[in-house]
Amino acid sequence: MSWSRTTRAGVLAVTALSLPLLAACGDDADGKAAGAAKEPAAQDSSLVVYSGRSEDLIAPLLKDLEKATGAKVEVRYGDSAELAAQLLEEGDKTKADLFFSQDAGALGALGKNGRLAELPQKSLDAVDETFRADDGMWVGVSGRARVIAYNGDKVKDAPVSVNDLTKPQWKGKIGYAPTNASFQAFVTGMRVMQGDDATRAWLKDFKANEPQVYEKNGAVLDAVDAGKAELGLINHYYWYEKAAEVGEDKLKAKLSFPTKGDPGALVNVAGVGILKGTDADAAARKAVEFLLSEQAQTYFADETHEYPLAAGVSSKDELPALDSIGTPEVDLSKLESLDVTLGMLQEAGMV
Template sequence: MQQRHRDQTGVGRRQFLGTTAASVGTLAIAGCLGGFGSGEDPFDDYGPQAAPVESSAVSWDDLGDLEGELTIYSARTADQINPLFEEIEAEYDDFEIRPDYDDEGDQLASLLEEGENSPADLFYTQSSGELARLKDEALARELPEDVIDAVDDNYSDSDGHWTGTSGRVRAIQYNTDEFSAEELPDDIFEYATDDRFQDVISTRPNSGTFRSFIVAMIDEEGEDTTREWVSNMVNEQNATLYSSGSAQAEAVANGEQEIALGNQYYAGRIVGNDPDAPLDVAFTNNDPGCLFNVSGIAILEGADKPNLAAEFTRHVLARQGQEFFVDTNGEYPVVDGVDYVGSLPALDEINPLEFDLNKLSNVEHAQDLLREEGMTV
């Protein structure tokens, strides 16, 4: 698998559409789009759509073959997503992914500059905020109907211009030798004022999900309150700022830090590999500190291969793709038929903030606020 030109640094749900021979007649199975064999990939038509059946997540065996090259701008780091890319490539001899890994903000800036002339077919993000911004700029194509219907509106764009592919929740990662869950506040604002956390708390401001958390805080509590929270974290709590979510969670597990504000799945990976690690997570209650967000996909308006990009997206949402996120990354699935199985709480055991993910599009404002208050790495 080749990298194009930049190196990496640093609740009800709808059913996914499968097919049976009886349900589609002479049509190909779900997602088997016309034109692949002839090398054609018409821009204006995703091809024939299959009829739904009463089933949950489909298998790759139910989908069309992937053929050709797909250029993906990925804001997910290679360690998080490259194993899935390689697994999909191994399934199809004539398919190659050309990933371009970079920071989410930099990827978005490139896409906004390139517009419809971008070489990317697809944008794969850490957070829905950048996807919503791409939609706002009319650079994301509407997805095929079956892909739109695969994922609940809470986890995707209700207008169908992007879809979540896996979920994560903002959490309080803590060292169990220093704290118990009962000792920790369930209000995110107390973490910026409680003296117990001074010099022992950390966060990761370069993360797309952290910027989305800031956007949600501005929307829920106002800009002044958000600025005060950020300022207190920097100036009063002396929060350590990390550029890697994995390194941040590892620092808590090995005792370098006692508290970390980050996505739950980073802790889940460590505990999954070492159940005796002194690391656990707690959650705030129905506030931005417990924001559920998604990593997701948008097909670019100027994509050369929109059908291939759509079929790839179906593979990510199929059972094998969803199980990868659960088993390998400790993330939450976003389609029915695949359950979260892990050492951390399932979604129905916590109380995340109810929030329209499309409202997270103003990520640049969040970046400016963080920069102005000195929370940058």
């Protein structure tokens, strides 16, 4: 079985807004409740993974996953929100055994709708409780911090809060990617922290400050580095990836990590959950264990420049310690309310 990668452009908004409807469809397929147990297979001969992480990023790791589980790994790549909606629509008839999501919100949507099985306590305990589901339905395997990139030649006192970005001094000088999942997760986190009214007001003021629109985080960083934008909202690993490519001393772009508890300090995760009723439960559990192993965590640290969340692995990038970032106290499962966020972004004229 093989699938081609799907494209995010033009799909995310429709998919996320469809999650509630698709959940209803998946809950009563042919009169069966979603998550009803399947007849067990004779053995776990294959493991079907729905991956919201891109093929070029994790394909090498999934080859090692095949060795670790002893099962043939078959992967469907796509956008995390789109795949979550697909899994809700498929219900208990899905062929997927494991969902590897780029963000916690998509996992939260599946957990909320009863499509995930509770993970073994050993796997949950490998990760700080901040980066796993309270109900044990998913666990984070790598983390990425939101940061404010700034051009060191043009900016001497970089902002340390996203609330500073609505000040007149930054009018027309900020780059961001409003259709990118990481920006939308950040806005969702702000909604969870501060409420919809406060978030709506921030979006209105931020938009009035005439930020520069880019399609991706990488383009935002490039604009900041070139001086086309003085500030940019990105995930931390884009900077470390570029620094590894061209040399830190060649970069004019620098990073400001927002202060403790600021909405801009959100640390989101890529994580995994096992589909309820899977025929390959043993292989799926082994897969989760592997993704939390020293080998996989080192891969995330060294190859994707993300925060390893388990196994005591340190990053060669000398990242600020997670506990020093001061990520806000947000239940990451609640980032699943992306449909409301998209409505706000549309209302603000951002998407």
